[in-house]
Amino acid sequence: MTDCEHSLGCDFARSMNRDSDANSPHRLARDLQRANLEVLAERKRSVELLAELNRTQSELSRVKSSATLETDSRLQAEVALGESQERLQLALDAAGLALWDCRYPFTDVYLSARWGELLGDIALEGNWRAADLVERLHPEELDGLRRQLRRVLDGEVQRTSVEYRFKAGEEWVWLEAHAMVAEVDLRGRVTRLMGTQANITKRKQIEEKATQALLMAEQASRAKSEFLANISHEIRTPLNAIMGLNQLLLGSQQSNEHRQWLQLMDDSSRVLLNLLNDVLDFARIEAGKLHLENIAFPLRPLFESTSKTYLEQARLKSVDMKVYMSPELPSSMLGDPLRIRQVLTNLLSNAVKFTPAGGQISLSVDASREAGLVKRLIFKVADSGIGIAPEQHKAMFEAFTQADSSTARQHGGSGLGLAICATLVKAMGGRIRLESSLGQGCKFEVELPVKDISLPKSDQKMAPQTVAxxxxxxxxxxxxxxxxxxxxxxxxxxxxxxxxxxxxxxxxxxxxxxxxxxxxxxxxxxxxxxxxxxxxxxxxxxxxxxxxxxxxxxxxxxxxxxxxxxxxxxxxxxxxxxxxxxxxxxxxxxxxxxxxxxxxxxxxxxxxxxxxQPSEGHAIYPASTRKRNAHIQQTLERKTKSLQSALARRDPTAAQLELEALVEALSALRAERVLRICRGLEMARHAGEWGLFARAFPLLEAEIAALIGQLGSGTVGGT
CATH class of the missing domain: 3.40.50.2300 (Response regulator)
Structure with a gap:
């Protein structure tokens, strides 16, 4: 068959050898028509086959493209993961951290290579039996580690950290571990833990040195306090004799000249005593042992008695001193009268000391009100003395500081007075200000917060009075x-x-x-x-x-x-x-x-x-008071027994808690003596002086028993 015949889909030679009827024009036309139809059908199949082929090629191309994209994404993810892991490793290395990983049942632990570097043991890498690692833990830290691990496994916490010692070669090193829950199962049980370790041995050594330094400083402070207490005792003992005998002589018949000598001796002794008190007060402040009272006291008598002393001193020095007290002053207040007097005494003493003859001193005492209530006590001490240069104002409130070296030579003093004043005023919640310039005198202004109260007249009569x-x-x-x-x-x-x-x-x-x-x-x-x-x-x-x-x-x-x-x-x-x-x-x-x-x-x-013999006026009292007193009685009895139990066990924590509870119950009664005994017991407990605690406890029992009896009879009552 020729190429043409093949393309057309027929065999011309075979067709031509048929009989004549078959070669008739009609038959030939019919055959040609059929051949054309077959050719068309074949062509259609070819087109469809070609289209299918094109579709297949397109699909293959798409799949190939998709595979290429997927491969590229995977490669990019792998690269990103590698970079992330590299950054993590760099961060861990920079922080000096090693990784560990542990899966359920937690019998094996994976350790990163950094473990070996941290501990100087290259064998500490890879999978380890947990039991082998436990053997290298310090016995003192073992229980603590187990407790922390149990808290994590029980679901109490998701993260934890702990410091412990680990045996590395022949030495113990300090490690700090941070752990977290990494995986849990469907029932919520922890199945994987991960964390980091850091070698903190150097930090611990520094902390140990700091602790030792602190202990040494505390010991030095205690030694200094003991020295000051001892030297105070040694100075005060002969000074007591000098001042006491001097007072005896002043009370006897003496000539005017002898009396003047004795008065000079008395004045000099008091100057020495004031210097000693300044040093002791500064030592208390430096040691953080400054104690402030918060008691009721009449205000005017405090300023009147203190100023009276310096009015006489100013008169003897030919200095005019005036005192003004505002009628707005509260009759009494809560605070520390001794410390307020100490501040006032220091300021008036300086004013008299640094004001020359013919000069002037003024003391004014006033109060500021808010909404009709006294809120602040203000007292000012001004003088026309030598003054202080503005650039020295701040330094004047620092310890052992005076305006210049000639001040100490000319006027004496320790240079502690104003430093103590500033500390006391700050501790009482107030402030102190100075206005002065050289040669123009000084003006000190002190403001203190005030809680105005009313004292019964009987209490005012009991206020300290100066005896001539x-x-x-x-x-x-x-x-x-x-x-x-x-x-x-x-x-x-x-x-x-x-x-x-x-x-x-x-x-x-x-x-x-x-x-x-x-x-x-x-x-x-x-x-x-x-x-x-x-x-x-x-x-x-x-x-x-x-x-x-x-x-x-x-x-x-x-x-x-x-x-x-x-x-x-x-x-x-x-x-x-x-x-x-x-x-x-x-x-x-x-x-x-x-x-x-x-x-x-x-x-x-x-x-x-x-x-x-309780008075009838107190024998009968309201039911509400009886009920309140009965509750206080029960509390005192219960807390006293609990404190006795803590004493028997020598349990400092329990003793502190029971003392605090007792103080709270007693504060409602204003039982100042019993409260002071409680404070003394607290000091004994804090110092570990259980012998003193045991000896003093029966006294507390007796005082509380008496107080309970008074509660029952109505001679005292809760507020």
Whole structure:
């Protein structure tokens, strides 16, 4: 078949060899028509085949393109993942962190290569048995690590961190681990943990050095405080004799010339005492042991008595001093009268010291009001003295600073006064300002927040009053009062004995604590003046023994006053905790001593009357008060028993909590004495002095028992 025949789809030779009928024109035309139809059909099939082929090629091209895109995306993702992992590794390396990974059942742990670098052991990489790693943990940290791990596995936390020691070779290194939950199953159970480790050995070494340095600093501070306390005691003891004997001489018949000499001695002694007090106050401030009272006191008497002293000093120096007190002043306020007086004293003392003859000093005391209520107390001290240059104002409130070196030579002083003033004013929530220029005098303005209260007249009568020196040794309130003086210093013994005898007291002397106890047993004393630091049995121990004997023998408690040169913060609370009734500091100020003695004797007398014969006015009281008092009684009884239990266990945390609860209950009663005993017990607990705590606790029990009795009888009540 020719190519043409093949393309047309027929065999011409075969067709031509047929019979004549087959070669007739009609037959030929029919055959040609059929051939054309077949050719068309074949062509159609070819076109369809070609189209199918094109479609297949297009699909193959699309699939190829899709595969190419997918391959490119996968390659890009792999590249990005590699870069991310590289960045993570760089970050871990930069932070000095190693990775660990642990899956359920947590028997194996994967460690990254960084572990070996951190610990100097290249073997610490790859999969490790958890038990093998546990063997290298420090025994002291094992329990803590287990507790933290258990919290994570129990679902309490999703993340945690812990510091522990790990054995690396022959050394222990400190590691800091951070862990997180990486996977959980359908039931919420943790199935995978991951985390990082960091070697913190150097940091721990630095912290240890810092801790040691802090301990050394604290020890040095304690040593300094002890030194100051001791040196204070050593200075105050002879100073007490000098000032006391001087007062005895001033109270006797003397010529005018001799009296002037004695007055100069007295003034010089007081200057020395003020310097000593400044140093001690600064030491307290530096040690963070400054304690502020928050008690009610009448305001005007404080400023009147303080200014009176400096009015006389100014007059003697030919300086005109004026005092103005606003009628708007509250009658009384809550605060620390001793510290307010100290600030005022420092400012007035400087004004008198630096103002020349013919100059002027003024003290003004005022109050600012808001909405009709007194909110701030303002007092100003101005003088026409030497003044202070503006550039030195800030430095004047710094310790050991004076305007120039010639100031100390000409006027004396420690340079601590204004620094102490600034600290005290700030501690009381106030502020102090200075206005001055060289040669133009100074003006100090102090503002203090005020809580205005009203004191009953009876309380105002009990406010401290200044006793004139001339009347000190002619006071006959103490006629035939029996006093035991426990004192080991011979000069102080003679001083106290002579002073007490001059006011009518009967005196017996004890040279140590044992003798004081013996005198108390053999002689019915009305009062004991007890030195604290004595050879053998100390004053504190003697007091505790006397209190115990009083309970056993059912004798009424005798007032015991601490008379000591110890003047550091916390001394008073410790003495009260030991069972003492009050505190007088050496050098003894006789007006203050006699006032304290009088108050102690009056308290004892009123206590005896109250216990045996309660007044009818207090025997019946409202049901609401009875209910409130009954609740306070129950609280006091319960907390006292809990505190006793904490004491038996020597549990400092429980003791602190129970003391705080007791203080809260007692604050409603304003039971100041019992509150002071609680503060003393708190100091003993904080210092770990369980012996003192145990000796003082029976005193607290007795005081609370008496208080509970008064609550029941209605002689006291909650506020």
């Amino acid at each position: 020196k001339a009347d000190v040794l002619t006071d006959r309130r103490f006629e035939n009062i029996r006093v035991i003086v426990a004192e080991d210093n011979t000069v102080n013994v003679r001083l106290m004995r002579d002073a007490l005898r001059q006011i009518g007291c009967e005196v017996r002397v004890a040279r140590n604590g044992d003798e004081a106890i013996k005198q108390w047993r053999e002689w019915t004393a009305d009062l004991v003046l007890m030195d604290v630091q004595m050879p053998g049995v100390s004053g504190l121990e003697a007091t505790a023994r006397i209190r115990e004997l009083e309970r056993r023998m059912q004798r009424p408690p005798v007032p015991i006053l601490a008379v000591t040169a110890n003047a550091m913060a916390g001394d008073q609370e410790a003495y009260l905790a030991a069972g003492m009734s009050g505190y007088v500091s050496k050098p003894v100020d006789f007006p203050r001593l006699f006032q304290t003695m009088s108050k102690a004797l009056e308290t004892r007398a009123s206590g005896e009357v109250r216990d045996t």
